[in-house]
Amino acid sequence: MIQRVAIWLSYLGALLLLPLFFDSVLAISIFNQMAIAIVFALSYNMLLGQGGMLSFGHAVYFGLGGFLAVHALVMIEFETVYFSVVLIPLVGGLIGLLAAVFIGSFSTHKAGTVFAMISLGIGELIAASSLIFVGFFGGEAGVSGDRTYGPPFFGIEFLRDVEVYYLAAFWVFLATLFMYLFTQTPAGRMANAVRDNPERAEFIGYSARRVRYISFCAAGFFAGVAGGLFALNYEFITEENLNAATSGRVLLMAYIGGLGYFIGPIIGAVILTLMNSLLSNFTDLWMLYLGILFVLTVLFLPRGFAGFIMMHQVAWIRGKLTTLAIPYLLTGIPAGVFAAAVIAMVEMSHSESDAFNFLGLSLDPGGALSWLLMLVLASASLFATRSSLPQLRAAWEGANSLPGDETE
Amino acid sequence: MTLLSLRQVHKNFGETAIIRGVDLNIEAGERHAIIGPNGAGKSTLFHLISGLHHVSSGEIRFKGEEIQDKPPYEISRLGMARSFQVTNIFARLNVFENIRCALLWPEGLRYSFWHLLGRQDPLNEKTLAVLEQIGLADKMHYPAGELAYAQQRALELGIAIASGAEMILLDEPVAGMSHSEAEQAVDLIRRVTQDKTLIMVEHDMNIVFEVADRISVLVYGEIIASDTPAAIRANPKVQEAYLGEVVSGA
Numbered sequence: 001m002i003q004r005v006a007i008w009l010s011y012l013g014a015l016l017l018l019p020l021f022f023d024s025v026l027a028i029s030i031f032n033q034m035a036i037a038i039v040f041a042l043s044y045n046m047l048l049g050q051g052g053m054l055s056f057g058h059a060v061y062f063g064l065g066g067f068l069a070v071h072a073l074v075m076i077e078f079e080t081v082y083f084s085v086v087l088i089p090l091v092g093g094l095i096g097l098l099a100a101v102f103i104g105s106f107s108t109h110k111a112g113t114v115f116a117m118i119s120l121g122i123g124e125l126i127a128a129s130s131l132i133f134v135g136f137f138g139g140e141a142g143v144s145g146d147r148t149y150g151p152p153f154f155g156i157e158f159l160r161d162v163e164v165y166y167l168a169a170f171w172v173f174l175a176t177l178f179m180y181l182f183t184q185t186p187a188g189r190m191a192n193a194v195r196d197n198p199e200r201a202e203f204i205g206y207s208a209r210r211v212r213y214i215s216f217c218a219a220g221f222f223a224g225v226a227g228g229l230f231a232l233n234y235e236f237i238t239e240e241n242l243n244a245a246t247s248g249r250v251l252l253m254a255y256i257g258g259l260g261y262f263i264g265p266i267i268g269a270v271i272l273t274l275m276n277s278l279l280s281n282f283t284d285l286w287m288l289y290l291g292i293l294f295v296l297t298v299l300f301l302p303r304g305f306a307g308f309i310m311m312h313q314v315a316w317i318r319g320k321l322t323t324l325a326i327p328y329l330l331t332g333i334p335a336g337v338f339a340a341a342v343i344a345m346v347e348m349s350h351s352e353s354d355a356f357n358f359l360g361l362s363l364d365p366g367g368a369l370s371w372l373l374m375l376v377l378a379s380a381s382l383f384a385t386r387s388s389l390p391q392l393r394a395a396w397e398g399a400n401s402l403p404g405d406e407t408e
Numbered sequence: 409m410t411l412l413s414l415r416q417v418h419k420n421f422g423e424t425a426i427i428r429g430v431d432l433n434i435e436a437g438e439r440h441a442i443i444g445p446n447g448a449g450k451s452t453l454f455h456l457i458s459g460l461h462h463v464s465s466g467e468i469r470f471k472g473e474e475i476q477d478k479p480p481y482e483i484s485r486l487g488m489a490r491s492f493q494v495t496n497i498f499a500r501l502n503v504f505e506n507i508r509c510a511l512l513w514p515e516g517l518r519y520s521f522w523h524l525l526g527r528q529d530p531l532n533e534k535t536l537a538v539l540e541q542i543g544l545a546d547k548m549h550y551p552a553g554e555l556a557y558a559q560q561r562a563l564e565l566g567i568a569i570a571s572g573a574e575m576i577l578l579d580e581p582v583a584g585m586s587h588s589e590a591e592q593a594v595d596l597i598r599r600v601t602q603d604k605t606l607i608m609v610e611h612d613m614n615i616v617f618e619v620a621d622r623i624s625v626l627v628y629g630e631i632i633a634s635d636t637p638a639a640i641r642a643n644p645k646v647q648e649a650y651l652g653e654v655v656s657g658a
């Protein structure tokens with residue numbers, strides 16, 4: 001119990017203190033994106049990780065919430081309605097909920113392929129409608145508003161990004177807390193049970209469909225909250241925010257982070273936001289690297305980054321975590337060099353300019369020397385990585401074995 | 409008082425008739441065993457009673473209410489619980505959660521998303537009590553899918569009995585257990601079904617004669633006899649159809 005409170009307090013502390021340590025415009029803008037992504041990815045995991053529903057259309061609830069939130073900003077601006085913009089995420093949430101109440105009433109009938117296909121179909125349908133109903137969705141340009149109108153909130157008018165950040169941080173904390181608490185309720189626990197075995201759930205009194213429906217509505221609500229946060233932060237929204245690409249990205253976030261852990265999607269949201277905003281400054285191939293990261297995660301870390309961290313619990317409890325540091329470096333360094341060399345070659349084949357700077361090296365895509373160097377580096381580091389694996393395996397077994405095991 | 413009654417129940421899978429006109433009355437408080445050769449339709453009969461499958465024709469009443477068209481969760485809420493011949497648990501939930509889930513509806517928590525499970529003291533105490541009964545208290549933090557076979561069978565039974573339902577259907581509850589494990593399980597079944605109504609499918613005749621106070625013999629989808637254990641033993645029709653070799657040795 002005390003441990004749990006401590007975790008939540010450190011989460012709150014991190015949210016509050018981050019902008020004090022990183023206060024550049026770029027950093028604040030990245031934090032705002034992270035905040036949005038965290039709520040969105042957590043809501044997605046209510047479906048997939050907690051409820052066993054693979055959705056290819058979760059952006060619908062994010063996007064619809066976001067569109068209505070932008071329209072609400074406009075209405076506040078023109079004084080059609082009168083409330084503070086701090087409540088905008090709630091507007092998004094209610095719209096997400098409304099959409100989920102309607103769509104979930106038929107899509108949660110079955111899990112599995114049927115659910116996945118319906119989610120894909122609905123996603124395409126809504127994305128297509130957004131280009132047809134231009135009055136509401138604004139066509140390809142989208143719709144925009146201005147968060148600085150409306151009654152000031154205790155003197156704050158949200159002119160500065162950092163003010164938006166603290167508003168977002170408030171909502172992120174609240175949304176995370178409520179999504180966590182949901183997992184601790186009968187409806188939340190039965191969502192896990194139905195995920196594992198919908199048939200048996202029906203013999204202990206629960207309609208599997210109703211259980212899925214409740215999770216689905218909750219997921220729609222929180223996706224809408226994320227959409228509302230998006231509207232507040234960017235003050236505009238377009239069709240791109242409810243199409244299949246956005247739905248795919250939230251799936252990647254949750255998966256890479258780890259579906260089986262509550263904290264997984266938070267990790268995934270942070271990693272992907274960082275990749276998105278930092279990597280995209282250096283290369284326009286960042287989507288390719290994201291794809292590779294996803295494939296590698298599926299192959300080697302099926303339980304995501306959170307699962308990878310949790311793997312170390314035993315070693316941690318036995319106080320042997322430090323024995324892994326050197327072995328990790330022995331494998332990690334050549335593996336990192338290998339990745340860098342491969343990336344260098346990918347960038348060289350993609351590059352249109354003559355020479356470019358890569359991690360302090362000047363590479364020339366036209367010259368044989370650069371290619372030869374990278375090829376040799378890649379082969380050598382791959383070889384080094386492979387030959388380092390036995391020592392890593394041995395160290396891992398050593399760290400996870402009981403003291404008594406060694407005498408056998 | 410008749411708790412469960414089946415009238416002319418038929419079930420076809422495509423062209424094949426699997427259950428062919430079953431009539432059966434189960435009195436409240438009765439311990440009833442259903443025996444019969446493999447493929448006779450015993451499990452199918454359980455599936456019909458519990459709502460997993462629906463009858464092709466005929467009527468099933470539980471507490472006077474027609475249930476043949478109801479989904480499993482409505483029948484379960486009326487006070488009928490069951491176990492499965494093939495282990496059917498929540499594999500990724502831990503053992504504790506498996507049992508607690510089975511208690512949620514009977515404890516009145518329904519689909520609530522405003523109660524925190526950690527604060528439901530009576531619920532959690534009852535869960536622990538069931539875990540003690542089925543001998544899995546020391547395994548309660550293990551994911552159910554990682555238990556040994558016999559432990560999974562114990563959990564299977566635990567999920568069925570946890571709710572305290574008035575009527576309990578057990579489909580070969582001790583199949584695949586070692587002799588001593590089976591003995592323990594039978595002991596447990598007798599204890600927890602003390603003031604309940606029990607229908608049990610079982611192959612081991614010693615167990616059947618030990619537990620049941622009435623036995624029905626199902627052969628090719630028909631009940632050929634339904635009587636006390638002593639009368640069933642003596643029934644020549646039963647001997648011929650099924651019991652012959654099995655009982656003579658015992």
Ligand SMILES: Nc1ncnc2c1ncn2[C@@H]1O[C@H](COP(=O)(O)OP(=O)(O)O)[C@@H](O)[C@H]1O
Nearest residue numbers: 421422426444445446447448449450451452453
């Ligand atoms: N879903 C089904 N579809 C088609 N045939 C089935 C189905 N379920 C059971 N059967 C058939 O019904 C017969 C009775 O099966 P079952 O009720 O499992 O027998 P028992 O439990 O008495 O061994 C078997 O021949 C089986 O193959």
Ligand SMILES: [Mg+2]
Nearest residue numbers: 450451452493
């Ligand atoms: Mg059977």
